Amino acid sequence: MALVSDVTFRKMRFDIDESVPFQWNAANPASGLMSNVISFFAVGFERYIVLAAKDALRIIEDADLRAEAEVFLAQEAQHSAAHRKHVNALIAQYPALGTTLDRVIAAYEDLYAAKPLKSHLAYIASLEATFPPLFTFMIEKRDLLYHGDCRVASLFLWHYIEEIEHRSSADIIFDGVVHSRWYRLRTLVTSMTHVGQIARLITEGIGAAVPADDIGVPPDAATMDMWRTELLAHLPVVSRFFHTGYPTLFRDVSGRRLVKLVAGLVRSQLPTHHPADVEVPGWFHTWMASHAAGEDMAHYCARSPCVRCGSCRCRTARPSRGSRSCACWGPGGWGRYISPNIRGCHARTRSNCCPRNGRPMRSTGTGSVGKLIWRRSCGVRTSWACTIGVRPTANSGSPWTSSTGSTQGGS
Numbered sequence: 001m002a003l004v005s006d007v008t009f010r011k012m013r014f015d016i017d018e019s020v021p022f023q024w025n026a027a028n029p030a031s032g033l034m035s036n037v038i039s040f041f042a043v044g045f046e047r048y049i050v051l052a053a054k055d056a057l058r059i060i061e062d063a064d065l066r067a068e069a070e071v072f073l074a075q076e077a078q079h080s081a082a083h084r085k086h087v088n089a090l091i092a093q094y095p096a097l098g099t100t101l102d103r104v105i106a107a108y109e110d111l112y113a114a115k116p117l118k119s120h121l122a123y124i125a126s127l128e129a130t131f132p133p134l135f136t137f138m139i140e141k142r143d144l145l146y147h148g149d150c151r152v153a154s155l156f157l158w159h160y161i162e163e164i165e166h167r168s169s170a171d172i173i174f175d176g177v178v179h180s181r182w183y184r185l186r187t188l189v190t191s192m193t194h195v196g197q198i199a200r201l202i203t204e205g206i207g208a209a210v211p212a213d214d215i216g217v218p219p220d221a222a223t224m225d226m227w228r229t230e231l232l233a234h235l236p237v238v239s240r241f242f243h244t245g246y247p248t249l250f251r252d253v254s255g256r257r258l259v260k261l262v263a264g265l266v267r268s269q270l271p272t273h274h275p276a277d278v279e280v281p282g283w284f285h286t287w288m289a290s291h292a293a294g295e296d297m298a299h300y301c302a303r304s305p306c307v308r309c310g311s312c313r314c315r316t317a318r319p320s321r322g323s324r325s326c327a328c329w330g331p332g333g334w335g336r337y338i339s340p341n342i343r344g345c346h347a348r349t350r351s352n353c354c355p356r357n358g359r360p361m362r363s364t365g366t367g368s369v370g371k372l373i374w375r376r377s378c379g380v381r382t383s384w385a386c387t388i389g390v391r392p393t394a395n396s397g398s399p400w401t402s403s404t405g406s407t408q409g410g411s
């Protein structure tokens with residue numbers, strides 16, 4: 001009898017349509033971009049999982065192992081469909097992104113045709129093993145990483161919760177079919193290289209299809225290169241001389257927490273590691289309890305309701321004292337005016353955190369490709385805790401480019 005986990009399939013629907021902006025997370029645009037990349041990736045990868053799980057089911061005879069594979073397959077198929085909905089919404093706004101999705105799916109179909117089943121199960125088990133430490137981190141830091149459009153944040157947080165729930169499934173199926181953890185270790189580099197290639201493919205497609213101002217950060221902020229960037233941005237002394245020119249994904253996360261994350265990722269690939277041993281975050285139980293209580297999980301971000309904007313539909317409000325608006329994404333909320341509002345927050349943040357350095361260190365380029373480079377202590381502490389106070393008609397364009405003109409917002 002195979003060792004099995006306790007996983008449940010739950011039918012979910014999310015409120016995602018063409019009104020979801022590409023940059024849905026203005027407070028952390030690198031996170032918004034990364035999430036969009038994950039959506040493209042998930043459509044291809046989880047479809048690949050479904051193919052492999054179906055082929056594995058043809059040779060699995062153990063009843064418990066079959067049950068594990070079936071519920072794993074069902075959850076992943078639903079993940080793929082939910083992310084497809086998000087990707088379709090983005091493609092409706094930027095039709096050229098359709099080519100990127102086609103290339104991701106083709107890349108996984110080519111991989112599936114080229115290698116044996118045990119290779120696919122090893123790839124899936126290796127990548128799924130990284131999810132408990134990675135998504136536990138994402139969930140714990142959700143206020144920093146997912147403070148944006150709650151419709152999108154809810155989709156990702158649900159996915160992360162279910163990835164943690166079925167964290168052992170791929171491991172159990174691989175052990176039940178292939179019986180060789182050393183084989184998985186041998187294929188690890190090939191598998192992770194392929195993941196990196198897919199991420200590069202997606203970011204290149206996004207860079208070609210979506211205007212830079214709509215992305216908000218350079219497209220390669222969501223490739224594997226980001227780990228090198230985060231390392232340099234967090235290293236003592238080195239970080240003083242390392243300037244990205246944009247707010248990095250983990251800028252507000254401590255170096256100690258990032259070291260813990262990387263250690264967890266490395267540990268997840270050891271042959272002696274079992275994903276079931278990873279402790280789940282406390283919010284996992286909160287989410288499960290809320291779902292069991294019948295709450296609206298399509299708009300579930302665990303934030304306080306907006307106290308200023310009665311029409312807020314997504315409960316991601318951050319009251320902005322002294323301003324005419326609020327920080328929610330509902331009608332009238334500041335989410336409709338991403339650029340000028342972040343610009344206003346920059347001005348305020350700079351004046352608060354480093355009054356002696358209220359001017360950019362230097363600027364590069366002009367127009368839509370120009371950038372203002374701030375000192376790290378100023379430029380990377382961006383808007384999400386700031387008061388909003390800029391007229392929405394001030395201008396358009398990315399807050400990270402010189403096209404925004406003066407950075408002195410406020411009213």
Ligand SMILES: [Fe+2]
Pocket residue numbers: 046075076079080159163
């Ligand atoms: Fe998934």
Ligand SMILES: [Fe+2]
Pocket residue numbers: 076128163166
């Ligand atoms: Fe999964």
